[in-house]
Amino acid sequence: MIGISKRILALFLVVLVIAIAIVSMVFIYRPPPPPVKKIITYASLSEMTTADPSTEFSNSVLWLPLVYETLLWYNPLTGEFTPGLAVNYTVSSDGLVWTFYLRKNAVFHDGTPVTAHAVKASIERTITLGQGAAYILEPVERVEAVDDYTVKFYLKHAAPLNKILASPYAVYIFSPRVAEHAGAQNLTDPKVAEWFNKGNDAGSGPYRLVKWDPESEVILEKFTDWWGWKEVGYPLASPNAPDVFIVKIIKDAVTQERMLRAGQIDIAEYVPPETVEDFGKDPNYIVVKTPSFQNLLLLFNTKKPPLDNPLVRQAIAHAIPYEDIVKVARAGLARVASGVIPYGMWGHFENFRYEYNLTLARQLLAEAGYPAGINKTLVLVYTAGDIYEQRTSELIHSSLAQLGITVEIRPLSWEEQWALAQKGWEDPNAAQDLFIFYWWPDVLSPITYLYNMFHSESKSFNLCYYENKEFDDLIMEAYSLEGVNPDKALELYRRAQEILYRDVPGVGLWDMVDFRVARSKIGNLDKAINPAIPTAILAQVLDVRG
Amino acid sequence: MGLIPRDFFKFLVKRPLYTAGFIIVIAFTIIGSIAPYILTKPEDAWGVTYDLNKAFQPPSLEYPFGTDAYGRDMLNRVILGSRYSLIIAVCVVGLSLIIGVIVGLVAGYLAGFIGTILMRLTDMFLAYPPLLLAVAFASVLGRGVLTTIMALAISWWPWYARLMYVSVNSVKSAQYVEAAKVVGLSKFTIMAKYILPNSLIPVVTQSMLDMGSAILEASALSFLGVGVPPPIPEWGRLISEGWVYVSKAYWITFFPGLVLLVTVVGFNLLGDAVKEYMNPRLRSIVAKR
Numbered sequence: 001m002i003g004i005s006k007r008i009l010a011l012f013l014v015v016l017v018i019a020i021a022i023v024s025m026v027f028i029y030r031p032p033p034p035p036v037k038k039i040i041t042y043a044s045l046s047e048m049t050t051a052d053p054s055t056e057f058s059n060s061v062l063w064l065p066l067v068y069e070t071l072l073w074y075n076p077l078t079g080e081f082t083p084g085l086a087v088n089y090t091v092s093s094d095g096l097v098w099t100f101y102l103r104k105n106a107v108f109h110d111g112t113p114v115t116a117h118a119v120k121a122s123i124e125r126t127i128t129l130g131q132g133a134a135y136i137l138e139p140v141e142r143v144e145a146v147d148d149y150t151v152k153f154y155l156k157h158a159a160p161l162n163k164i165l166a167s168p169y170a171v172y173i174f175s176p177r178v179a180e181h182a183g184a185q186n187l188t189d190p191k192v193a194e195w196f197n198k199g200n201d202a203g204s205g206p207y208r209l210v211k212w213d214p215e216s217e218v219i220l221e222k223f224t225d226w227w228g229w230k231e232v233g234y235p236l237a238s239p240n241a242p243d244v245f246i247v248k249i250i251k252d253a254v255t256q257e258r259m260l261r262a263g264q265i266d267i268a269e270y271v272p273p274e275t276v277e278d279f280g281k282d283p284n285y286i287v288v289k290t291p292s293f294q295n296l297l298l299l300f301n302t303k304k305p306p307l308d309n310p311l312v313r314q315a316i317a318h319a320i321p322y323e324d325i326v327k328v329a330r331a332g333l334a335r336v337a338s339g340v341i342p343y344g345m346w347g348h349f350e351n352f353r354y355e356y357n358l359t360l361a362r363q364l365l366a367e368a369g370y371p372a373g374i375n376k377t378l379v380l381v382y383t384a385g386d387i388y389e390q391r392t393s394e395l396i397h398s399s400l401a402q403l404g405i406t407v408e409i410r411p412l413s414w415e416e417q418w419a420l421a422q423k424g425w426e427d428p429n430a431a432q433d434l435f436i437f438y439w440w441p442d443v444l445s446p447i448t449y450l451y452n453m454f455h456s457e458s459k460s461f462n463l464c465y466y467e468n469k470e471f472d473d474l475i476m477e478a479y480s481l482e483g484v485n486p487d488k489a490l491e492l493y494r495r496a497q498e499i500l501y502r503d504v505p506g507v508g509l510w511d512m513v514d515f516r517v518a519r520s521k522i523g524n525l526d527k528a529i530n531p532a533i534p535t536a537i538l539a540q541v542l543d544v545r546g
Numbered sequence: 547m548g549l550i551p552r553d554f555f556k557f558l559v560k561r562p563l564y565t566a567g568f569i570i571v572i573a574f575t576i577i578g579s580i581a582p583y584i585l586t587k588p589e590d591a592w593g594v595t596y597d598l599n600k601a602f603q604p605p606s607l608e609y610p611f612g613t614d615a616y617g618r619d620m621l622n623r624v625i626l627g628s629r630y631s632l633i634i635a636v637c638v639v640g641l642s643l644i645i646g647v648i649v650g651l652v653a654g655y656l657a658g659f660i661g662t663i664l665m666r667l668t669d670m671f672l673a674y675p676p677l678l679l680a681v682a683f684a685s686v687l688g689r690g691v692l693t694t695i696m697a698l699a700i701s702w703w704p705w706y707a708r709l710m711y712v713s714v715n716s717v718k719s720a721q722y723v724e725a726a727k728v729v730g731l732s733k734f735t736i737m738a739k740y741i742l743p744n745s746l747i748p749v750v751t752q753s754m755l756d757m758g759s760a761i762l763e764a765s766a767l768s769f770l771g772v773g774v775p776p777p778i779p780e781w782g783r784l785i786s787e788g789w790v791y792v793s794k795a796y797w798i799t800f801f802p803g804l805v806l807l808v809t810v811v812g813f814n815l816l817g818d819a820v821k822e823y824m825n826p827r828l829r830s831i832v833a834k835r
Contacts, residue, residue, distance in 0.1 A: 254790070272790040324598055328615050387787070394593060394616070394777045401594045409776050 038544045040242035040522065042267045042537055043250040043259060048214035052196040053172035053203065054125050057132030061168050062535045063247055066220055068203035069173060071100050071119070073236060074166035076444055076532045077291065077344050081162060082236055085114055085173055085204065095158035100165075102149040105227045108175035108204045116145035121176040125187040133169035136443075163444065168533040175202040206237065206540035207245060218247040220539070228540065238524055238543045245539040260285070260517060267518040267525070269535060273331040279517045288525045291344035292514040292534075294440040295337055296392065299453065299464040299506040301435070303428035306376065311368035313504035317354040319361040321399050326510050329391040333515055337508030339497045340439075340449050344511075344531070347446030347493045352501050352508075361403055373404015380434035381420060384411035389436050392509060396434075407434070421463040428465055435463050436509075444532065446493050447479045454505055466505035471496055521545045557823050564822075567815025571757075574809050578632030581625050591622035593777025602795045612797035614788065623779035624802050630691060630780045631809070635760040637695040639753050642702035647742075647749060649703070650710020654745075655718055655737050665711060671704040677766055694773045698763055702756075706749050713745035720744075747824045754817035758810030765806065781806050 049058040053068045071086040086100040106114035120143045126134050139159035144152040153161055165171050179187050181202065182195030196202075199212025206226045211219035221244050228237035248265060250256050257271040271279070279285045298320070300307045307313055322336040335343050339352030365371070380396065382389035390411065397407040410432070412420065417435070424431030439461075441448045452458050455475065456467040478492035500506070516537070518525050523543030530538065558565050582588070589595040593616075600617030603609050611620035653664035671679070683697035717723065718741060726736050765782020767773035774780040781802050788799030 274790045274794065278794065324596070327598060328596075328601075387790075390776055391615075395596060397777060398594055398596045398616075411775055 037243040038240070039244040039246065040267065040539065040542065040544060041246040041248055041265045042539075043248050043256045043265045043269055044535065045249075045251055045253070045256070045270050046535075047249050047251075048212075048218055048247070050193075050197055051199060051201070051209070051212060051214075052193045053174050054122070054129055054170065055131040055134070055193070057169050059535070060214075061533060062537075063207075063209070063218055063220060064172060065168055065205070065533055065536055066207040066245065066539055067201050067205045067209050069106070069114075069205045070166055070171050071102075071173070072162055072166040073530075074163055074532060075530055076293075079346075081166065084166075085119070089162065091161070096155045098153040098155070098161045099146075100151050100153070102151065103227060104149055105230075106204050107225055107227075108177075108202060109208050109223055110175050110177055110181070110202060112175045112177050114173065114204050115148045116151040117148070118176050119143070119151045119173050120145045121187060122173045123171065125192075126170050128188050133167065136164050136167055136170055139164070166532075168536070173204065175204075178202045206241070216249050220245040220247070226540075235527075235541075236538065237540050240523075240543045240545065241540045242542060242544050257517075260519070263519070266522060267516060267537060269516065271517050273333045273515070276331060276333060276515055276517065284520055285517055286520050286522065286525060287515060287517050288529060289333070289513050289515045290526070290529050290531055291335070291342070292440075292512045292531055293342050293345055293444075294438055294512045295340070295342045295449075296334075296389065296436065296438055296509045296512070297337075297340060297453065297506050298396070298509055299435040299437070300504065301424060301428055301431055301433050301465060302503075302505050303424065303465045304431065304433060306368070306370065306374050307378070307433055308428075309368050310503055311364050312370065312374070314354075315361045315364035315368065315403065316400065316405070317504050317507050318357050318364065319399055319403050319405075320354070320507065320509070321356050321395055322353070322509065323356065325392050325395050328395060329388045330510065330512070333513045334510035335513060337511050340453065340500065340506065340508045341446045341493075341497070342449075342508075342511040345441070345444070345446065347490065349494055349497060352497055354507060358399075358402060365403060370404075374406075377406045377408050378433040379410055380407050380436065381410045381412050381417050381432045382436040383414045383417055393436060422460075424463065424465050425459055431463075431465075437463075445479070445482060447475060447482075450475045450493070450496060450500075451479075454500060464505035466503070468499060468503065471499045471503075474499070554823055558819060561819065564815055564819035567812045567819060570808060570812025571816050574628060574812065575632060577625060578628040581629040585622050585625060587619045587622045590618040591626040591779065593618065593623075593779065602791070602798075604795070605797050605801075611801040612795065614798050615791060615795075620784075620798060620801055623784060624781070624805055627779040627781045627784060627802065628805070628809075630774055630778060631761045631764065631806075633691060634695055634698070634764040634774075634780075635757045635813075638698040638702055638760040638764070639756050641695065641699040642706055643749065643753050645699070645703040646706025646708075647710050647746070649707040650749070651714055651737055651742060651745070653707070654711040654714025655733070655741055664707075668704040668707045668711075671701065672708070674701070677701075677763065681767070691774055691778075694764055694767055697767070698760060702760070706753065709749050709752060710745065713748050714741055717741055717745045751817060751821040751824055754820050755814060757813035757817070761806065761810060761813075 044062055046059045048062070049060050050056045051060060053064060056064060070084045072084050073082040085102055085106055087103045089098060089100045091098050102114065102116060102119065108114060123137065123140070123143050127137050127140065139155045139157055139161070141154045141156045144154070146152055155161065176187070178192050178195065179185070179189065181200065182191045184191035199209060201209035206223055206228055207220035208223045209218070210221045211217060222241070228234050231237065250259060250265070253270050253272045256265065256268040257275055259265045260268045260271065276287055280287045300313050302308055326332060326334045326336055336353060338350050339348065341348040380393055382393050393409045397409055400407050421431055421435055439449055439453065452461040454462055454464065454466050455472050456462065474492050474496040478489045478496065481489040481492065514531065516525060516529065521544060523545060524541050528538040528541040530536070558568055585591045596616035596618060598617055600613050601615050603613040605612045609619050609621065611624060613619055614623070649664050649668060653661040679701040683700055687693040687696060723736060723740050726740050761781065764773055764780065765785065768780050768782035768786065773782060776783065784802035785799050785806065788802065791798050
């Protein structure tokens with residue numbers, strides 16, 4: 001009896017185990033339900049900084065324009081404005097009074113309607129705090145809420161307020177109820193900044209900030225009440241925009257590449273440029289390239305022999321293998337520079353390239369009195385650790401060797417590089433001969449390039465120690481005319497660049513091309529990128545398939 | 547080969563692995579010494595020319611190690627690189643050995659106030675991670691072969707000083723030292739004649755083991771952009787620069803990496819061999835197996 005029951009028990013156990021196994025197998029292998037939400041993960045190279053829309057002037061620009069809105073949007077490549085919170089605007093004939101008409105269906109994430117009072121309060125908070133990029137609002141004298149949906153800006157002097165109010169910094173509009181949310185006395189109370197930096201948002205944009213972990217992850221979720229989702233034909237909204245947009249901090253380009261290939265991220269901010277070509281050929285990925293206003297320049301020490309001779313500088317300018325540099329240094333992801341103003345920017349001209357011509361270079365060198373090359377080693381400094389600058393330096397070194405010019409490449413930390421260059425104003429012989437570095441704009445005007453690097457009064461960054469009064473006068477006049485007579489200003493900028501082309505205090509080497517690589521299911525990626533908003537992907541524009 | 551005792555070779559011959567290590571080190575030394583004279587494409591090696599039409603050629607008879615992004619022959623670059631890696635390794639270890647042995651000897655034998663001061667100084671240097679210290683020094687001294695050597699040596703010697711200190715302490719109470727004191731020999735003579743030769747073995751064997759690490763550390767410095775300036779083909783630079791092309795042109799980073807690996811293994815084997823040879827007890831145990 002006992003024996004039988006034992007056998008039955010054993011059999012029962014075996015059957016039970018098999019049954020459990022089958023049931024669990026069925027459950028395990030059952031296909032997972034399709035995701036109800038479209039989730040897109042974007043890898044960022046940098047950690048996020050702060051979350052206060054009034055003062056943030058750094059990496060958080062990556063997500064701020066998704067959560068907050070400005071009155072207008074501006075695309076510097078096309079020169080087009082797109083309505084944001086304002087549907088329309090007018091400007092007085094003297095350019096001093098700007099009137100903006102707000103849309104009536106916009107609400108903040110806390111449910112408060114977006115009104116002229118909110119605009120006034122937001123802009124005034126930024127001006128009062130005076131931090132970050134608040135200086136761009138310097139021309140604003142006062143803001144007036146005429147009625148709930150009309151706001152007037154009075155300026156101290158004429159300025160392109162439409163461009164200013166479309167900046168990616170300092171001009172975001174937020175709910176005036178933040179003071180209440182933060183338990184603060186008023187908007188400028190430090191408690192408000194604290195409240196923002198805890199990961200709270202008070203914007204009106206297409207996404208809400210739902211997770212704020214600036215060192216590893218930021219999660220944004222669709223704000224269904226955003227006016228843009230409902231407006232037919234609005235160019236900055238897509239019906240297939242992601243429901244959840246995750247920003248993951250992945251600090252290494254190779255890791256981003258691996259994660260993209262493994263499907264762990266959908267969009268990479270930065271993969272090694274050398275891999276972009278392969279991604280371009282793979283139908284599973286899309287590559288979007290856009291001009292960037294960052295360029296790499298070579299500055300000559302115009303006060304130290306032999307580079308104090310313009311002919312020597314011209315010779316070198318003609319002995320730099322620009323095309324090869326772009327090919328090797330940036331894997332083709334750059335454009336040979338024409339002048340010192342990057343391609344795509346107003347004030348850029350296409351006829352300021354130096355032809356790579358060693359025969360001409362030798363001729364110029366002979367004319368300068370160096371028929372057999374220069375019997376002196378030129379010191380070229382670049383920022384250590386920057387592989388693009390390093391490769392560029394190596395090619396310049398190789399190419400100038402053919403002219404009989406020996407170049408010593410010296411990688412230095414930026415602080416050392418700059419400190420060495422600063423000596424040049426006092427004692428040009430103590431400074432480097434050749435200086436490689438990047439420039440990118442603080443204001444979207446040619447003046448940032450021309451003044452900083454070449455004006456005789458710009459001691460910090462005029463590291464060619466170039467002094468030319470005619471040039472100085474031209475650019476300052478051009479800048480003053482930019483708002484009033486842009487055609488005349490453009491002509492003066494052109495003439496100033498002609499002087500630079502002839503004197504060669506420095507040469508533009510290449511204008512950087514920005515690129516993003518994403519999985520091919522992500523459409524509209526090109527429209528989601530705006531060179532004025534570095535690193536940001538305007539997720540509301542994305543068309544996510546499948 | 548008068549410097550090396552004859553029975554060391556006998557010892558080596560019986561141990562093929564150590565023989566291999568010895569041959570690798572000798573080959574590395576010879577190639578490193580004569581590198582500039584055996585280059586078939588010196589312009590490629592020194593990086594004074596480039597030819598993009600030849601970029602990314604896979605290994606072939608013409609280019610046994612392939613070519614890099616500039617169309618330069620990698621074999622020539624690696625051969626020239628051995629010179630820098632050799633100079634750096636020998637100088638870093640040699641310099642550290644000299645400083646470390648002197649500091650350890652003086653501190654260990656004299657003890658007292660001077661000894662305390664010297665050893666606390668050593669501890670101070672030991673408290674910092676060597677690479678961090680080297681990076682800090684390199685950024686103060688500027689860049690180059692010499693500064694790479696200085697920077698690494700400065701972070702390296704305290705290890706030898708410690709080792710020497712311990713070794714001296716175990717020797718200084720030996721009877722022959724006491725005897726020398728009784729005879730009335732000067733402290734300097736005792737240190738130089740009796741303490742030094744008898745406490746040197748552990749430090750010297752350790753230094754052989756460290757040759758490989760020195761090359762790796764110099765490579766790490768290059769990797770961080772503070773080592774030997776471009777376009778000098780120091781091995782670490784070749785490896786780090788080839789890394790971004792690894793999926794497209796593995797050979798740019800693979801061959802320098804392989805050569806570095808073989809060299810480091812060679813030095814480690816030789817270091818083991820010296821250690822075993824110098825320590826008769828260990829030698830007999832191993833021989834009995």
